[in-house]
Amino acid sequence: MPTAMVAGATGILGREIVKELCSRPDEWTAVYTMSRSKKEDFGPQVRHIHLDLNAKPEDMAKDMANLQVDYVFFAAYLQMNSEEENTRVNGTSEFLIKEPSKANSKEGDMLDAFCKALEINGHAAGIKRFVLVTGAKNYGVYFGEVKIPMEEDDPWLPEPPFPPNFYYRQQHILHNFTKKHGIEWNVTYSNEVFGFAKGNFMNFASAIAIYAAVSKELGDELVFPGSEEFYKIVTMFTDAGLHARFVRWASLESLAANQAFNVTNGDVESWMNLWPKVAKYFGLSVPSDQFLRSAPLASERPLAKESPLSVVANDIGLKGRAPQSYLRPRVDLVKWAETDEVQSAWKRLSDTHGLDPETLEKATWAFANFAWGRDYNVVLSMTKARNLGWTGYLDSWENLRNIFDELKKEKVIPN
Ligand SMILES: NC(=O)c1ccc[n+]([C@@H]2O[C@H](COP(=O)([O-])OP(=O)(O)OC[C@H]3O[C@@H](n4cnc5c(N)ncnc54)[C@H](OP(=O)(O)O)[C@@H]3O)[C@@H](O)[C@H]2O)c1
Known part of the structure; x- marks a missing residue:
């Protein structure tokens, strides 16, 4: 062996x-x-x-x-x-x-x-x-x-x-x-990646859970912080x-x-499908007019001048049709995590539930802005592995829900 x-x-x-x-x-x-x-x-x-x-x-x-x-x-x-x-x-x-x-x-x-x-x-x-x-x-x-x-x-x-x-x-x-x-x-x-490691705050699932826990503490509904474009297009998780x-x-x-x-998990997901499930898990609802509301904490950042698509654009009949992409989170989570009301809400939660008070500051908000703020689809083919016999598959919502359960058990978020 x-x-x-x-x-x-x-x-x-x-x-x-x-x-x-x-x-x-x-x-x-x-x-x-x-x-x-x-x-x-x-x-x-x-x-x-x-x-x-x-x-x-x-x-x-x-x-x-x-x-x-x-x-x-x-x-x-x-x-x-x-x-x-x-x-x-x-x-x-x-x-x-x-x-x-x-x-x-x-x-x-x-x-x-x-x-x-x-x-x-x-x-x-x-x-x-x-x-x-x-x-x-x-x-x-x-x-x-x-x-x-x-x-x-x-x-x-x-x-x-x-x-x-x-x-x-x-x-x-x-x-x-x-x-x-x-x-x-x-x-x-x-x-x-959806996963968990002790003391590791570069974790997207933790950022989602903390955002939801604070929204609940503030008595808010669960407003999607990313772009409307990304809410409606597709992505994948591992x-x-x-x-x-x-x-x-x-x-x-x-x-x-x-x-x-x-x-990847093998399923193709979207946040319009996942977000209401996240809200339900935390006992919240998604506002029906979330993309019609004013967005005082919105931000906009251009990504690289040339998109990766531009590298193959000529070969696949998309010459001149691969423009620069933008991050447009409707709630810039770096700014959001710095507001007094969010910091006070996290302090209340950490005092009441014995959580790490520094989690809010350490969470990966810039990454969450990126992950939710994009305006393009993210799909990875699993064909190559499947052709060689790989059959692994996981429902990404089930995956995320299990990580939320673990985050509760590990006292990253309130139970
Ligand atoms: N997390 C994601 O969402 C994600 C998504 C796609 C790809 N990836 C890629 O997957 C790979 C692993 O990422 P991860 O998210 O699992 O990383 P991670 O959770 O940050 O873990 C990094 C590991 O590296 C160890 N390490 C760091 N510096 C070290 C050093 N100087 N000496 C020895 N060990 C060291 C850390 O242990 P100690 O700190 O105890 O030394 C830890 O075990 C990376 O290439 C990452 O880009 C991650």
Whole structure:
């Protein structure tokens, strides 16, 4: 039986991978978990290794010495303030060759340093499969309108005019490292993830739940904070648990070797369908005239001048028809979270229900503005995986409702 190593084991996606592997003790002899913190006990077959991916590869190699490593799942991620910083910290590599003088010159370079550590301590030669967890940013979904559905073979966005994409850096590192050592690989592209990790506030489901809990505390109805356009078009989600089942399946499936895969729940959703269900869950109603009301906290922000769709527009008969996209949240949640009435409402809730008072401030409001404020469809094709035998599926409302239940249990929102 093989062993597995999960880097980023405390994260939203990594923790579910650990849980999935641990639920199959007949399949894995040992699971090594790696992160700087240790937040929960996963069970007897897990050995936790305190690892700082910003450390020198030589030091990391010592921390990982004397292990047998067969399967690697890399889900570590450090959110930085800009895409340039994200690229450097999460990816930059001398495997890229382009600018070797910059490689490993500073802290960061997490994936590269990790791969080097595996070379230094001799583990690299024995690895069977290396799975890298990334996301739909691969398609530039944060730059503007994308071709739908997004398919794994779609061309990568040229840099420039597009800014650096750290997922491309990470995949270059992966491809070069695995080629050098004869290792099979997989990459996953998730869309917005519904999941939960202790102390992690970069979590869309938490932002939705906090917005609803505060609306209720204020005696308001549940006004959709995003754009009317996005309310009426379609999007997709990825459950962290389903993603974990996917990476286990892909890593053990020989037909899936050396390929990247979209990973979503498999249903196509819209907020006009989900929002009334969210309201009902929190005992609220959706105002029938929500898009006719004045929107004093609205904002508008243009996305990249060239949309990702423009890259393929000429080839698919859309020349000149791929305009710049905009974020137009009707309630700018960054501003909303800063208002006195919202802050007082959260203080009352946290005092009454014993919640973390800082949750409101730490929640990912800028991301929620983006996720709800867009004006284009977000659809990822699951055909490639299905053609190879993947049958996983999850109803995204059921998924979100389960996460809300967990957020209540973990005292992120009032029970
Ligand atoms: N969450 C989403 O909505 C979403 C959507 C699509 C794609 N993705 C992608 O999925 C991947 C994983 O994201 P996630 O949301 O699961 O991340 P996350 O919840 O923020 O977890 C990040 C993990 O990385 C570890 N980590 C960070 N810095 C580290 C360091 N210096 N040394 C060792 N470990 C470190 C963290 O553990 P410690 O802090 O304990 O060290 C944690 O276990 C990323 O590429 C992300 O872009 C995420």
